[in-house]
Amino acid sequence: MIHTVEMLLDVDYEEVLLLFKRNKIKEEVYEKFGAVVKKLTQNVKHEHPAFAFTWLSSKGKSLWNIHLKIDIVRLLRKSDITEKDYPIVEAQIRKFLTAQFGHSSHFDQHRLTRIDYKLDVVVPNKNHQRLIFHLFEKYTKKYRFKEMIKYGKNEEGEAIKYETSQYHKNNSVEFIIYSKEDERLAKNEIIEPYEKDVIRYELRLKNKHLNAMKRTDGKGKGRPKRLIEYFKEDLYREYMCEHITPIARKGDYYKITKAEQILEASHFTRKKKEKLRSFLIEISKNGIDSPKENLSAPTYRQYLKDLESIGINPILVPKNRTDFPTFMKNPFHINSSH
Known part of the structure; x- marks a missing residue:
């Protein structure tokens, strides 16, 4: 947590x-x-x-x-x-x-000035790990003012590049997904037993955000900047769902052939099935933000909800990559409540 x-x-x-x-x-x-x-x-x-x-x-x-x-x-x-x-x-x-x-x-x-939430998932298959970061290349470049950046940092705060990391950041909140093992190797640090094969989803709440949440004028939550307040699991789930789910998305990962089979077996009309298939293809070719150029915002959001309802993540596994699996369960899963 x-x-x-x-x-x-x-x-x-x-x-x-x-x-x-x-x-x-x-x-x-x-x-x-x-x-x-x-x-x-x-x-x-x-x-x-x-x-x-x-x-x-x-x-x-x-x-x-x-x-x-x-x-x-x-x-x-x-x-x-x-x-x-x-x-x-x-x-x-x-x-x-x-x-x-x-x-x-x-x-x-004490006054908190930063807190880092995390979700660790164990992904033993290295091809699955590579797939996760390949798929993230297709995710949104910007969400809630968080710009997507690819880099890591060493102990001196200097940028180091390795393939298994990705940041989304702004002045008050940062989201990073990265391989804990690869981060340790990049920093020449010991890999702890609980870090083996771990992909970490990390959400960093910085001082500017904590100050905003402390406000009692209706623009904040009146939440004190104290550790006990941010140690609550309900708050942790709320933050992870609010900031990471819209980037990582719900639904499992499929190649187009399997996705088409699920679509075909769904309750949607023939016309909607065709539109959702075109939606998936467009995202696969040009990224998840691409359909926004030709769809209204409500329609775009509805298509994402439609795919979520049948368990399909909008980002497809590349059909021509034989090293990638035809199916992978979405490693990011967190319940919004008990």
């Missing part, structure tokens, strides 16, 4: 100095403050690998913000995180803060 979170903690300057002292940091040695923060995180990670200080910032009047990043998967040493795990997550965060500051009361006023 949750991968990583980032939050702000209010501290005073004396506590910042204490933090440096506990981690054997002599800040005067460094000309740039960024080097101090980097060294601080390196020291902390030896004992607390799930935690990182991403920045320290002064608010004035001897008050500072600690920018803290927490890898929940690494913290719990498992990939399947649920709402029931929240108490142990909070306890572990408080344990870390106590180790750094002697108490954990800073957590009481």
Whole structure:
């Protein structure tokens, strides 16, 4: 459910100095403050690998913000995180803060600045993995202002290219689908047992979005920027369905021959069957946005719903690719409610 979170903690300057002292940091040695923060995180990670200080910032009047990043998967040493795990997550965060500051009361006023939701699916067949990313090339280039981009990032934030990744991003929300194994290999990192053959669908809610959701003027949800609020499974499902399903789409993947058989056996009229077949062919040739040029928006949406109703994903498996299967179940599946 949750991968990583980032939050702000209010501290005073004396506590910042204490933090440096506990981690054997002599800040005067460094000309740039960024080097101090980097060294601080390196020291902390030896004992607390799930935690990182991403920045320290002064608010004035001897008050500072600690920018803290927490890898929940690494913290719990498992990939399947649920709402029931929240108490142990909070306890572990408080344990870390106590180790750094002697108490954990800073957590009481924390503000989330980012949260990464995820759905991991195991796809052992490498041809199926390649098919998933091939099909995503045909998906929409833009949805809810999220532009499609193909790249990965290394630890320094530099772009690295590998075939099994794809981003959809804007200033407040990002969606990425990628091979966890390939990401590890690209970064020269160890592949954990729970990452083997995993395709990850990840949704990143950034600070701008969290701030918008906090608003109480009718433009937001009045949702506090607190970890316990975003740890709720109903909210997780709502976000994944709202932001990823319209890109990944529902329905399983077929080559045209099998799709035609399903269409033929459907309850639709002969005329509708022919239109849906043409719709599929057009998408297969030119991408899912292509039919919008010749169809009204209501008709376009209806055709997608028609295909969904008979279990066909609008993106077809290429008929001439013998290395791809004739059928593949859609790996992205999430229930919208209990």
